[in-house]
Amino acid sequence: MKTNILLTSLFFVLLPCSANEALDVLEGNKKVEEIDLPPLPDDPLEEDEKPVFVEPGWAASPLDPIWARAVLFEDNNNPWIQQLAIMGLYQWNGSWGTAETEGAPDTKIDTSRTRRARLGARMRIFGNTEVEAIGEFAGDARYQRLETLKGKTRVLPNHYVEYGKFRPQFGIEGSKDPALLLTPETSFLTNMLMPASTIGFMISQDCEPWDWGIGWFSNDTDRYLPGMRGSGLIAANLAYQMDEKLEGGSVVRTRWHLDYLYSMDGESSRALPRYRPNGMVASNGPQAVPIYRSFRHMFSTGVTVEGERFAFEGDFTLANGDYNVWGMTLSPSYWAVPGMLRVVGRYHYADTDAMGGLVGGLGAGSDPYFDSSPIFVGDEFHSFYLGANLHLYQDKFILMNGLEYSILKDEAGASFNTDAWIWHSGAKLSF
Amino acid sequence: MKIILSLLALVTISTEAANLNVPGLGRDLNGWNGGVASYSKSGAVFSVAKPTQNYDENNNLIITTDVRELKKSSTVFKGLLRVLVSPDGTIRSISMTGEVDGHKFETGEVARQESIAADADASGEIEVAALTPADPQASPSQIMKDDFEARLASAVDRAKESGKTVKKDLSSWLFTSSASIGEVIADGTRITVNALFNNTSR
Numbered sequence: 001m002k003t004n005i006l007l008t009s010l011f012f013v014l015l016p017c018s019a020n021e022a023l024d025v026l027e028g029n030k031k032v033e034e035i036d037l038p039p040l041p042d043d044p045l046e047e048d049e050k051p052v053f054v055e056p057g058w059a060a061s062p063l064d065p066i067w068a069r070a071v072l073f074e075d076n077n078n079p080w081i082q083q084l085a086i087m088g089l090y091q092w093n094g095s096w097g098t099a100e101t102e103g104a105p106d107t108k109i110d111t112s113r114t115r116r117a118r119l120g121a122r123m124r125i126f127g128n129t130e131v132e133a134i135g136e137f138a139g140d141a142r143y144q145r146l147e148t149l150k151g152k153t154r155v156l157p158n159h160y161v162e163y164g165k166f167r168p169q170f171g172i173e174g175s176k177d178p179a180l181l182l183t184p185e186t187s188f189l190t191n192m193l194m195p196a197s198t199i200g201f202m203i204s205q206d207c208e209p210w211d212w213g214i215g216w217f218s219n220d221t222d223r224y225l226p227g228m229r230g231s232g233l234i235a236a237n238l239a240y241q242m243d244e245k246l247e248g249g250s251v252v253r254t255r256w257h258l259d260y261l262y263s264m265d266g267e268s269s270r271a272l273p274r275y276r277p278n279g280m281v282a283s284n285g286p287q288a289v290p291i292y293r294s295f296r297h298m299f300s301t302g303v304t305v306e307g308e309r310f311a312f313e314g315d316f317t318l319a320n321g322d323y324n325v326w327g328m329t330l331s332p333s334y335w336a337v338p339g340m341l342r343v344v345g346r347y348h349y350a351d352t353d354a355m356g357g358l359v360g361g362l363g364a365g366s367d368p369y370f371d372s373s374p375i376f377v378g379d380e381f382h383s384f385y386l387g388a389n390l391h392l393y394q395d396k397f398i399l400m401n402g403l404e405y406s407i408l409k410d411e412a413g414a415s416f417n418t419d420a421w422i423w424h425s426g427a428k429l430s431f
Numbered sequence: 432m433k434i435i436l437s438l439l440a441l442v443t444i445s446t447e448a449a450n451l452n453v454p455g456l457g458r459d460l461n462g463w464n465g466g467v468a469s470y471s472k473s474g475a476v477f478s479v480a481k482p483t484q485n486y487d488e489n490n491n492l493i494i495t496t497d498v499r500e501l502k503k504s505s506t507v508f509k510g511l512l513r514v515l516v517s518p519d520g521t522i523r524s525i526s527m528t529g530e531v532d533g534h535k536f537e538t539g540e541v542a543r544q545e546s547i548a549a550d551a552d553a554s555g556e557i558e559v560a561a562l563t564p565a566d567p568q569a570s571p572s573q574i575m576k577d578d579f580e581a582r583l584a585s586a587v588d589r590a591k592e593s594g595k596t597v598k599k600d601l602s603s604w605l606f607t608s609s610a611s612i613g614e615v616i617a618d619g620t621r622i623t624v625n626a627l628f629n630n631t632s633r
Contacts, residue, residue, distance in 0.1 A: 057532070060474045061603040339598025391600045 051245040053253035056308055058339060063393045070431040083124040087134060089430040091116040093184050095363030097422035099376065099406075101284040104416050107374050109363040114138045115185075115370070115426070116178055118147065128154040140371045145223040147197055163201040165225060168217050168235040170195060170259045171300040172315045173329065179430035182333055182389065184400050185366040187348040188381050189327040192360050193298060193319050194369075195233065195261060196221040196271040202235065213237040219269040226271075231264035233272060252307040261298040266321070269294055275369040277359055283374035284408065284416040290356040290377070295321035302329075309335040323354035327381070342389045344402065350381040355412040362406055363422045376418055378408040387424065400426040449492040449516040451484055452630040459626035472619040474607055475500050479623050491523070492516040494627065498527075498620055507532055508587070508616055512623065520633035522572065525579045525624060527586075531612070536590035538582040543575050576624055580617045588613030 073084040094112035101107065120134030134148040150164030169175040173190040186194075200217030214236045220229030239257040246252060263272045277289045302315030313331040318324070327350035334343045352358050356377040360366060365373020387402020401424065408418040453463075460468035460479055469478045482496035493515055500508040510529025517523050521543070528537040569577070588611050597612075 054532075056598050059597050059599040059603040060607060061600060062474065062606045063602045335598070337599075339600045340604060391598075393600050393602050394598075 051243050051251045053243040053251045053306065055306075056338065058394050061393060063397075067393070067396060067431055079127070081123060081125050082127065083122075085122050087118075087120045087122055087132075087431065089116050089118040089179050089428070090114070091138075091178070091426065091428045093364040093424070093426040095184075095365075095422050095424050097363060097404075097420050099284065099362055099374075099418050099420040101416050101418045103414075104285055107283040107376075107418075109365065109374065109420065109422060111364050111373070113364055113371070115364065118178075120148070138370075142223065143370050145197070146225070149225075158206045160204045160206070161201065162204065162215070165197055165199050167197040168195050168200065168202075168215070168233060168261060169213070169237050170235075170261055170298065171317055172257070172302055172304060172313050174300075175259075179428065180395060182331065182342070182344045183346055183385055183387065183402065184424045184426040185364065187327075187329050187346070187350075188358065188360045188366065188383065189317055189325065189348070189350040190329070191367040191369070192273065192325070192350075192358065193295070193317065194274060196226075196274040198226045198233075198271045199228075200233070200235070204237075209241050211237075211239050211241070217271065219263065219265045219271045221270045221274070229265075229270065230268055233269070234260075234262040234264070236260045246307075250308055252305055255304045255306075257300075257302060257304075259298075259300040263294065263296050263321075266296060267294045272298075277368060277375060280375060282356075282359075282377040284376045284378070284410065284418040285414065287356070287377065287414055287416060289359055289375065290354070295319040295325075297321070309338060323352060323357050325350065325352040325357055327351060336388075339394075340391055342391065344385070344387050344389060346383070346385040348381070348383040348385075352379050355379060356410070358408070362408075362420055363424070376408050377413065378410040378416075378418065379412045380407075380409040382407045385424075396430050398428045400424070400428065447633065448486060448490045448518050449520040449631060449633050451482060451492070451494055451516075451627070452632070453481060455630040456482070456626050459629060460623065470619075470622060472622060473615045475615050475619050477619045477623070482627075490518045492518075492631070494631070496623070498529075498623055500616060500619065508612075510536075510620070512620070512627075514624075514627055514631075516631050518633065520631055522575070522628055522631060525575065527579075527583055527620070531587050531591045531616070534590040536586040538579065538586050541575055541579040541582060543571050572628060576621065576628070579624065580621050583620060584611065584613035584617035586613070587616045 070087070071083065071085045073081065076082050091114070092112065093115040096110045099107040099109055115138060116136065117138040118134050118136050120132065122130060122132045124130050129151055131151045132148055136143065136145055136147045138144070146165065148166050150162060150166040152160055152162045154160055170193070171190060173181065173186045174194050198218050198221055200215055202213050202215030204213030205211065217233040217235060218226055218228050219232050220226040237257065237259050239255060241253065241255040243251050243253050261272065263269045272295060280289045281287070282289055297320040299318045300315060302313065305312040311333045314328070316328045318326040327348065329346065329348045331344070331346040333345070335341070336343050350358055356379065358378050358381050359368065359375060361368045361373045361375050365371065368375045383404060383406045385402055385404040387400060390399040392399065404422045404424060406420045406422065410416045410418070457463035457468050461470045462468060463481060466481045467478050469476060471477070478499045478501070480497040482494045485493045487493060493513065495511055495513050498510050498512050508529065508531045510527045513526045514522055515524040524540045524542040526538055526540040530536070591612055
């Protein structure tokens with residue numbers, strides 16, 4: 001009996017061993033302790049569990065009922081209208097600094113303005129369609145416009161058609177809702193290359209982890225409803241998203257994107273670029289802005305990494321036409337106090353192969369399309385921004401402050417190199 | 432005659448059972464509105480469904496009800512509260528299972544202390560209530576409610592926390608308490624538990 005028990009025990013101990021080793025133990029030639037057993041396999045359940053990044057939620061706030069009033073109606077069981085909500089964004093920006101130009105007078109860029117004043121509404125209807133209308137009331141007369149009037153319909157599971165007046169998706173900053181931008185102003189190259197909001201359509205599919213879209217847009221632009229002009233723009237987007245678990249157990253989400261715009265109308269396009277500063281006088285010089293030609297091909301590729309406290313956006317952009325411009329934006333951010341204080345950095349680089357090929361503004365007037373703020377020309381641009389955003393209420397009420405150092409070189413031109421230390425302050429309220 | 436009276440007594444005893452005063456429960460929870468009562472506590476809004484009542488083979492009343500807290504901006508909590516009432520109307524045990532932000536939790540069964548000796552023979556699986564109550568003057572019901580509240584707070588916090596950071600903006604930091612989500616949920620659920628205690632009788 002005891003022998004049987006011993007043999008059975010030996011059997012189970014020696015089971016993972018090779019047959020020869022097992023025989024050696026049974027014949028007494030080796031001891032059990034001398035055999036190296038293979039490692040246990042990893043828990044198959046643990047291996048199969050796919051990590052999922054869940055964005056941290058917001059803690060309850062006494063301001064929740066106030067912001068909840070933006071949703072005027074919500075009933076998911078209603079067959080016609082499931083939701084009706086108003087949307088708005090008010091942004092005030094101020095900048096203080098001096099652009100110092102070699103061999104030319106300095107330019108004061110102390111200014112404050114209502115940078116964005118948007119009001120609109122969105123509806124979810126028929127169980128598969130979202131309609132959005134937004135008007136922009138800030139800026140010069142040409143900037144005030146119907147920003148968006150579009151519908152998006154789910155035609156098949158994960159298949160969508162978007163139609164109406166909206167901006168083609170291009171780049172991380174250019175595609176982001178202005179309410180969610182981490183810096184007071186978008187970067188130099190983003191302002192320069194951003195296409196206009198115009199009529200068109202996009203067909204897209206979200207087939208995790210990939211999503212893609214392709215569409216056509218008119219090359220016309222208008223404050224209200226553009227017409228069909230020229231052959232138009234072709235827009236294509238591709239993105240890949242994955243969640244992975246780090247050693248510490250936290251999960252990060254990584255999203256890579258590739259955006260492409262092709263203008264079939266070249267110089268006659270009014271949507272790409274949005275504005276033409278031909279003949280205007282730049283503030284660094286003074287010097288006339290070179291004849292501004294259009295771009296035909298535009299590429300943007302980059303990656304977004306998002307963790308619980310740390311986030312990073314990296315974008316590389318190239319525009320090709322009668323001349324070339326290219327650049328990159330690197331933007332890390334970190335929640336020093338999760339939900340309340342976010343430290344934001346940004347390095348932006350822009351370059352061109354044409355004299356005076358870079359045209360843009362500095363400070364609160366960074367977007368020359370916005371109003372008649374001073375514009376600067378050059379052929380190489382660097383900008384370093386470091387700031388902090390104080391979140392009074394979620395992502396919807398934010399105070400932004402930061403310091404920027406910009407360098408605009410004009411080596412290929414008359415060497416009116418410019419650099420500026422600029423303090424930015426801003427406040428953003430959205431619903 | 433004696434036989435008839437004995438039979439009557441037997442029937443009375445065998446049909447003796449506790450019951451829940453549902454209208455009274457609704458009044459304690461701000462009134463029923465389409466089968467649901469809502470109330471707020473500590474900045475959270477709770478909704479309680481009209482309970483269902485069933486009897487087991489020992490004529491114990493089992494009350495179950497859905498309790499939810501749906502704050503669009505943060506936690507999504509839903510739980511099933513289960514209360515066991517003996518035929519004499521005494522609440523014998525409370526337990527809750529559910530989900531918070533998609534993570535499951537359960538409190539285990541919190542039993543009334545004086546019922547442990549009687550029930551241990553039957554199942555041997557009843558969770559022991561706190562053996563050392565904070566207040567020696569506290570009644571068994573109070574002890575049971577306090578223990579349930581503590582277990583619920585702990586279970587919810589454990590389920591919610593899986594390394595996840597909660598973002599707290601300035602308004603939330605200034606004007607809301609530093610209580611954990613579990614404490615807020617348990618504090619709010621306590622109102623439902625108290626209302627059940629008040630409206631359960633023989």
